[in-house]
Amino acid sequence: MDLAMTEAETLQGSTGPTGAGPEAKARSLWSDAWHQLRRNPVFIVSALLIVFLVLIAIWPQLIASGDPLKCDLGKSEQGSAPGHPFGYDTQGCDVYTRTVYGARASITVGVCATVGAALLGSVLGGLAGFFGGWWDALLSRIADIFFGIPIILGGLVLLSVVTSSTVWPVVGFIVLLGWPQISRIARGSVITAKQNDYVQAARALGASNTRMLLRHVAPNAVAPVIVVATIALGTYIALEATLSFLGVGLRPPTVSWGIDISNAAQSIRNAPHMLLWPAGALSITVLAFIMLGDAVRDALDPKLR
Amino acid sequence: MGRYVIRRLLQMIPVFIGSTFLIFFMVYALGDPVAALFGDKAPDPATAARIRHDLYLDQPLWKQYLHYMGQIFQGDFGTAFNGQKVTELLAAAYPVTLRLTLVAIVIELIVGVTLGVVSGLRRGRAVDSSVLILTLIVISVPTFVTGYVLQFLFGVKWDVIRPTVSPDAPFGELILPGIVLALVSLAYVTRLTRTSIAENVRADYVRTAVAKGLPRRRVITRHLLRNSLIPVITFIGTDIGSLMGGAIVTEKIFNIHGVGYQIYQGILRNNAPTVVGFVTILVIVFLLANLLVDLLYAVLDPRIRYA
Amino acid sequence: MLLDVRDLQVEFRTRDGVAKAVNGVTYSVEPGETLAVLGESGSGKSVTAQAIMGILDMPPGRITAGEINFRGRDLLKLREEERRKVRGAEMAMIFQDALSSLNPVLSVGAQLGEMFVVHQGMSRKDARAKAVELMDRVRIPAAKERVGQYPHQFSGGMRQRIMIAMALALEPALIIADEPTTALDVTVQAQVMDLLAELQRELNMGLILITHDLGVVADVADKIAVMYAGRIVESAPVHDIYKAPAHPYTRGLLDSIPRLDQKGHELYAIKGLPPNLTAIPPGCAFNPRCPRAQDVCRTDVPPLARVSEDRESACHFWKETLRDA
Numbered sequence: 001m002d003l004a005m006t007e008a009e010t011l012q013g014s015t016g017p018t019g020a021g022p023e024a025k026a027r028s029l030w031s032d033a034w035h036q037l038r039r040n041p042v043f044i045v046s047a048l049l050i051v052f053l054v055l056i057a058i059w060p061q062l063i064a065s066g067d068p069l070k071c072d073l074g075k076s077e078q079g080s081a082p083g084h085p086f087g088y089d090t091q092g093c094d095v096y097t098r099t100v101y102g103a104r105a106s107i108t109v110g111v112c113a114t115v116g117a118a119l120l121g122s123v124l125g126g127l128a129g130f131f132g133g134w135w136d137a138l139l140s141r142i143a144d145i146f147f148g149i150p151i152i153l154g155g156l157v158l159l160s161v162v163t164s165s166t167v168w169p170v171v172g173f174i175v176l177l178g179w180p181q182i183s184r185i186a187r188g189s190v191i192t193a194k195q196n197d198y199v200q201a202a203r204a205l206g207a208s209n210t211r212m213l214l215r216h217v218a219p220n221a222v223a224p225v226i227v228v229a230t231i232a233l234g235t236y237i238a239l240e241a242t243l244s245f246l247g248v249g250l251r252p253p254t255v256s257w258g259i260d261i262s263n264a265a266q267s268i269r270n271a272p273h274m275l276l277w278p279a280g281a282l283s284i285t286v287l288a289f290i291m292l293g294d295a296v297r298d299a300l301d302p303k304l305r
Numbered sequence: 306m307g308r309y310v311i312r313r314l315l316q317m318i319p320v321f322i323g324s325t326f327l328i329f330f331m332v333y334a335l336g337d338p339v340a341a342l343f344g345d346k347a348p349d350p351a352t353a354a355r356i357r358h359d360l361y362l363d364q365p366l367w368k369q370y371l372h373y374m375g376q377i378f379q380g381d382f383g384t385a386f387n388g389q390k391v392t393e394l395l396a397a398a399y400p401v402t403l404r405l406t407l408v409a410i411v412i413e414l415i416v417g418v419t420l421g422v423v424s425g426l427r428r429g430r431a432v433d434s435s436v437l438i439l440t441l442i443v444i445s446v447p448t449f450v451t452g453y454v455l456q457f458l459f460g461v462k463w464d465v466i467r468p469t470v471s472p473d474a475p476f477g478e479l480i481l482p483g484i485v486l487a488l489v490s491l492a493y494v495t496r497l498t499r500t501s502i503a504e505n506v507r508a509d510y511v512r513t514a515v516a517k518g519l520p521r522r523r524v525i526t527r528h529l530l531r532n533s534l535i536p537v538i539t540f541i542g543t544d545i546g547s548l549m550g551g552a553i554v555t556e557k558i559f560n561i562h563g564v565g566y567q568i569y570q571g572i573l574r575n576n577a578p579t580v581v582g583f584v585t586i587l588v589i590v591f592l593l594a595n596l597l598v599d600l601l602y603a604v605l606d607p608r609i610r611y612a
Numbered sequence: 613m614l615l616d617v618r619d620l621q622v623e624f625r626t627r628d629g630v631a632k633a634v635n636g637v638t639y640s641v642e643p644g645e646t647l648a649v650l651g652e653s654g655s656g657k658s659v660t661a662q663a664i665m666g667i668l669d670m671p672p673g674r675i676t677a678g679e680i681n682f683r684g685r686d687l688l689k690l691r692e693e694e695r696r697k698v699r700g701a702e703m704a705m706i707f708q709d710a711l712s713s714l715n716p717v718l719s720v721g722a723q724l725g726e727m728f729v730v731h732q733g734m735s736r737k738d739a740r741a742k743a744v745e746l747m748d749r750v751r752i753p754a755a756k757e758r759v760g761q762y763p764h765q766f767s768g769g770m771r772q773r774i775m776i777a778m779a780l781a782l783e784p785a786l787i788i789a790d791e792p793t794t795a796l797d798v799t800v801q802a803q804v805m806d807l808l809a810e811l812q813r814e815l816n817m818g819l820i821l822i823t824h825d826l827g828v829v830a831d832v833a834d835k836i837a838v839m840y841a842g843r844i845v846e847s848a849p850v851h852d853i854y855k856a857p858a859h860p861y862t863r864g865l866l867d868s869i870p871r872l873d874q875k876g877h878e879l880y881a882i883k884g885l886p887p888n889l890t891a892i893p894p895g896c897a898f899n900p901r902c903p904r905a906q907d908v909c910r911t912d913v914p915p916l917a918r919v920s921e922d923r924e925s926a927c928h929f930w931k932e933t934l935r936d937a
Contacts, residue, residue, distance in 0.1 A: 145323030148588050150550020153565075156572045157331045157580060238447045242554060245449045246569070265453045265558075269461060279450040287445035294441070507669075509712040515667045516707075517778065518700030519730050527726075531717050607762040608716055 033223075033299035043295035049288040056100055057107035064100035068093065068255045086277045089260065090267055099277045102257040105250055106285055109167050109174070110237040116175035117236075118229040121182025126221065128183070129190030130213055136187070143180035151177050152242060159248040170249050174236050185228045189221040196220070227297040234289030241282050257282040313599055317592045324588045325581075329370050332577045333362070377585065383578035385571075391582040394567055399586065401474045402563035405555070406548045408476065408483030409490070410541060417491045418537065421498020422530070428503045436499070440492035448551070452485045452558040469560040479561075486555045490544050497540055501533040508532070535605050542598030546591030613681070614818040615664070615703075615786055616640040620678035622659050622668065622842075624889075631889035633659040633673070635842035638916075641786065641818040646809075648821045648833035648850070650865065652886050656842040657822045661788045664820075665705050666695050683785065701731045703786040704779035706808075709795050710771035714763035720747075720774050721759035727781040746777040750807060769800035776808055786818045793828065805832060826869055830854060835922070838862050841887050841897035844916070848923040858925035858934045860902050896928070904929050 037043045056063060071093035080087045086095035128136040154177055162169040193199060199216045207216070243249030244258025252259060257278040264274035357363045361372050376383065382391035424436040443451075459481055460468025470478045505511060506529060514528040553565025560566075564583055571579035603609045622634035634656040641647045649657045662668045664680055666687065680687040682703065687695060707713040715723055724746055725739030734742070740759065747755035750773040752766075763771055772792060779787055789808065793801040809832045812819050823829060829836060830850065837847040838861065846859040857863040867880035884901040887893055893900055899909040908928050916924045919934070927933060 141319055141323070144320045145327065148320050148324035148591055149327060150547060150584075150587060150591070152553055153550050153568060153584060153587070154328075154331075156553070156569065157328060157584075160572050160575075234445065238445075241447055242449060245447075246554070246557070248572075261450060261453075265449075268453055268457045272457070275450075275453065279446070279454075283442075283446040283450065286447070287441060290441060290445055509707060509709060510715040512667055513707060513713045513778075514715070516665055516699055516705045517727060517730070518696050518698070519726065520696065523730065528715050528718075532715070535717075606717055607719075608764050 033296070036299040037295060040295050040299070042291050043299075046288045046291040046295065049284065050292060053103055053107060053285055053288065057104040060101045060104060064097045066094050066097040068098045068101040069253055070094075080273070087271070087273045089271075089274045090263060095260075095274060095277050098255055098260055099257070099281050101255040102260060102278060102281065103285070105167060105254055105256045106237045106240060106282065109170055109240040109250075110233045110285075110289070112167070112171045113174035113178060113236045113240075114229050114233040116171065117178035117232065118182050118225060120175060121179035122186040122222075122225045124179065125183030125186030126190045126213075126218070129187035129221075130194060130209075130217060139183065140187075143183055146177055146180045149177065151239065152246070155239075155243045156246060156248055159243060162248075165251040165254055167250060167254070170240055170243060173243075174239060178232065178236065181232065182225060182228060185224050186221060189224045190217055193217045193220040223300045227293055227300060230293030230296055231290055232293075234286040234293065237282070237289065238286050309603065310596075310600065313596055317596065321588060321592060325374070325585050326370055328584045328588070329373065329581055330366065332580050333366065333369060373581070377582075382582040382585075385576050385579045387576075391578050394579060395582060395586060398562060398564050398567045398583070401561060402549055402552055402556070402565065404474060404476060405479050405483060405486060405552055405561065405563060406545060408479045409487035409548055410545065412483055412487040413491045413494050413541060413544070416487075417494030418498050418534070420495040421537070422502055422525075422533075424495070425499040425502025425533075426506065426525070428499075433499070436495060440495050443488050443492040448485060448489060449554050449558065451488055452482075452555055455481060455485055456558060472562055474561055474563070482555050482559045482561060485558070486548060486552055490541075490548065494537060494540060498533065498537050501536050502529065505529055505533045531605075535602065538601055538605065539598050542594055542601060545594040546587070549590060550587055614641050614643050614645075614683065615820075616679075616681040617660070617664065618679040618681070620660060620663060620680065621676045622656070622663050623674050623676050625672045625674075626890065628888075629890040632842050632892060633889055634663065635892075636678075637839070637842070637844055639837050639844065639847065641820060643785065643818055644813070644816040645835070646812065646819040646821055646833045648823060648829040648836045649839060650824065650826070650829065650836055651839035652824065654841075654886050654889065655839040657839045658790055660839075661705070661790055661820060661822055665703065665788060666699060667705075697731070700727060700784070701782045702784050703788065704782070704784045706772075706775050706779045706787065706789040706792045708791040710768070710775045711763060711795075713775060714771060716763060719760045719762055720766070724759075724774070724778055724781060727778065731782055742781075746781055747774070749780070749811075750774070750777040752777075768796050769804060772796060772800075772804050773807065776804070776811070780811060780815070783815055784817065786820070787812065788820045788822070790822045791824070792821075794823075794825070801828075808832075826865060838865070841892050842889065843897065843926065844924075845898065845926045846924065848919070848925075852920075852923055856934055858919050858923065858930045859927045860904050860929075860933055861898050863933060864901075896926075904933065 071091045072088075073092045075081075075088040075092040078088045078092075084094050084096060086099060089095055089098065124139055128139040155173055158173055158176075159169060194217055196216075199212065202212055202216050240249055241256070241258030241261065244251075244256045245262040247262070249258055250256040260278040261275060261282070264271070264278065268275055354363070361369050364372070373383070380392070382395065385391055385394065420436050420440075424433040427433050456468050459465045466481055467478060470482060510532075511524065511529055514524045519528075549564060551565075552561075552563060553569055555561070556563045556565040557569060564587065568580055568583045570576070571583065617637060617639050620634055620637045621632070624631040624633050637656065637660050639647060639649075649660070651657045659668070659673070662673075663675055664682075664687070668675070675688060678688070682698070687698065690698070714720070721740050721743045724743035725734075725736065728734040728739040728742050729736060744755045744759050747759060752758065752770055752773055758766075763774070766774065772795075775792075779789075787808075792808065793804050796804060805828055808819075811817075821829070821833060833850045835847065835849050836853050837844050838853075838859065839845065840861050846853070846857065846862045848858070853862060854866070857866055861882070864880070864882040868882065870879055882901055887897055887900075893910075895908075895910040895912055896902070896905070896914050899905040902909065904927075906928070912928070914926045914928045916926045917930055919925050919930060925933075
């Protein structure tokens with residue numbers, strides 16, 4: 001009815017005199033999301049789990065006193081015993097200790113691969129979306145090419161020639177095949193953000209490209225990337241385990257849930273406990289990251305509430 | 306519509322060349338097929354050189370690639386290092402994987418869409434929450450774990466099915482492997498359907514359909530589902546490619562002699578012609594599936610058809 | 613009496629508490645009569661209409677009290693299956709945004725024909741012929757050729773004609789039109805409104821016209837009900853209201869219409885904002901914005917007072933308001 005009045009009211013209700021335009025919008029999006037997240041039990045549970053997993057990935061000694069590589073063949077495939085609650089594997093290694101130490105490889109691969117893929121993907125995709133033109137066309141085609149390669153097959157072919165037993169070849173491979181997914185998301189959200197009226201207004205007022213990209217477009221385009229990257233982290237951990245299971249991911253003496261599950265599968269009839277613990281740990285880790293991503297998405301996307 | 310198809314086909318060409326060259330590069334430039342041929346023995350240099358020449362391996366990589374592609378388009382996929390024609394291997398393995406993928410897709414469609422519709426219509430209630438939690442768990446447990454566990458339970462412990470699949474892989478034996486292969490995608494289909502239904506159920510045209518006095522059943526099947534399934538169909542289409550490529554894990558567990566099994570063996574033995582041949586076909590299948598999705602999309606959504 | 617709504621109350625559960633969207637609405641429509649329901653967004657005019665049609669999203673919306681008597685029976689007492697048969701056949705609704713209200717993936721012919729297939733068991737082929745007939749009736753050119761086309765292929769005005777055709781398909785006794793012309797170009801608005809009025813006369817239908825456009829109301833309505841915060845604050849024959857409003861809110865609405873003969877004057881605007889429905893002010897809901905508000909307005913809810921035989925106002929000071937007009 002009274003437009004001027006309405007606007008005045010809205011302004012008073014927002015963040016005050018400095019809170020004009022996109023910054024106010026971005027800020028309220030993030031603080032809104034944070035407010036929503038703190039009350040979401042899914043977020044709290046998954047965040048606590050992840051903190052715990054990261055802690056034991058850094059300091060496995062905190063909860064496991066043994067040595068994952070110290071094994072006693074005489075105890076091969078025995079069940080739980082005092083001090084060894086999860087029993088022994090085929091090599092006679094302590095399953096509990098190995099399960100705890102396995103977190104390190106999974107978390108390292110997951111975090112490093114996600115950071116790499118997210119950085120590469122959002123920079124390339126963001127630039128493509130912002131500038132458009134031939135650079136966009138070229139990048140989209142390159143991303144298509146990587147999409148055309150089935151990811152596990154690519155891993156088998158590429159990683160089978162690697163002999164290093166560190167995590168880096170696996171991380172590199174996941175970044176190589178993972179960035180196109182992120183870049184598509186980043187490209188799409190930059191294009192959407194670019195079309196917002198206030199961004200058009202900033203352009204009309206003569207803001208430079210760099211300023212537009214950093215101050216107006218990026219803050220609004222980053223939310224979808226964060227969501228996708230968090231969920232991707234979970235799937236990357238599962239991917240690492242799958243590659244290790246196929247014998248081309250991590251290699252002994254690195255302790256990995258994937259390797260342990262692969263070994264356990266051979267003895268599933270006699271010693272199911274060997275499969276249960278590393279598989280459970282792996283699944284819970286993946287679940288924690290996917291749940292976190294889900295919660296963050298719900299918080300950042302008001303439409304889905 | 307015709308021009309649209311042609312444009313999409315033209316766009317596929319660079320992607321096809323790029324993907325196959327990438328695979329070709331990985332297999333031929335990173336591995337050494339000739340050394341693999343001799344196993345642990347050191348090859349006699351003269352013999353090795355002759356083999357390299359016969360196999361075109363002494364040429365620059367791009368020439369090898371062109372030569373290889375030229376032959377493929379004449380139907381010659383080369384010979385595996387054990388003397389078997391790659392086309393024969395392809396003819397034996399592809400139908401098996403296609404059957405497995407088909408089983409998986411049917412399961413995905415029936416179970417995933419049903420669960421998604423049910424939970425989408427009851428958003429926020431107990432059914433919905435349980436389905437959501439279930440899908441999260443299914444997504445989190447890697448395929449190779451569910452595979453072994455289900456194989457152990459059904460094949461060994463309860464002895465309901467054969468734990469491994471026989472070489473000719475009839476449909477009946479592929480049901481459990483199909484479920485294993487489908488599970489993760491099934492969870493995605495469920496979630497996608499749920500979101501799509503929950504979004505569309507509030508749409509104005511659904512309100513119109515109710516205001517027209519249509520029975521609830523008709524509102525859901527004719528108006529709501531038709532619109533909500535468009536993104537789901539898209540997902541399933543693109544999933545055909547990744548299921549066939551990802552079947553490698555399932556095939557290893559259940560000892561199914563399909564595409565994944567052959568590629569896995571090929572890689573273990575560094576059998577370059579087999580690997581490249583199988584992957585090339587896989588890339589083609591993947592691209593065709595994407596094209597199919599685009600066309601289906603246009604059929605389902607007139608706004609695209611007449612755009 | 614075609615439709616008689618008595619003391620209707622509708623609540624919505626929201627995160628901030630229970631919102632009383634409709635708070636005791638009473639109005640009636642005779643055959644061939646046009647009732648215009650006026651009010652700002654959030655005044656409850658659309659929710660009342662949806663409650664009459666039986667298309668409230670339940671939950672979160674819930675009818676807590678009242679009667680909706682339609683052709684001699686209380687719709688709220690019918691079972692859902694009986695209620696469904698009334699919808700579309702005996703009463704129909706026209707929505708504001710025809711593009712989003714028509715199904716994007718079905719041809720307009722299929723959507724029109726569906727009315728006959730579902731309610732009359734007609735074959736698809738016959739229903740299609742009926743659809744062409746309907747499109748002719750609402751004057752869509754080349755109906756025969758266009759019957760297989762999709763909503764996005766029509767212009768805004770043509771789409772709204774299709775909505776009207778769909779509502780008229782089974783010649784219902786009552787039509788509810790929820791802001792039928794708001795989304796259209798000004799030039800098209802009059803054409804669509806004229807068509808609707810003409811068809812209404814022809815079929816002797818009752819029409820509830822929900823709008824905030826006072827210009828449209830003056831031309832087509834017989835009587836007006838003005839809603840504010842879920843209540844009717846004034847109801848009267850259309851000419852009486854334009855001559856002299858008996859409620860300060862109606863007065864404010866009329867004064868905020870731009871008028872050619874007062875060019876150069878500052879346009880009047882009602883100060884403040886419509887109330888939050890989870891926290892409606894005590895007393896008269898309009899009191900914080902009312903220029904006439906006294907202490908009594910902040911404590912006592914004004915009853916609907918009889919101004920004349922067919923006229924009511926919910927204002928403690930309706931006499932003064934009327935006199936000053």
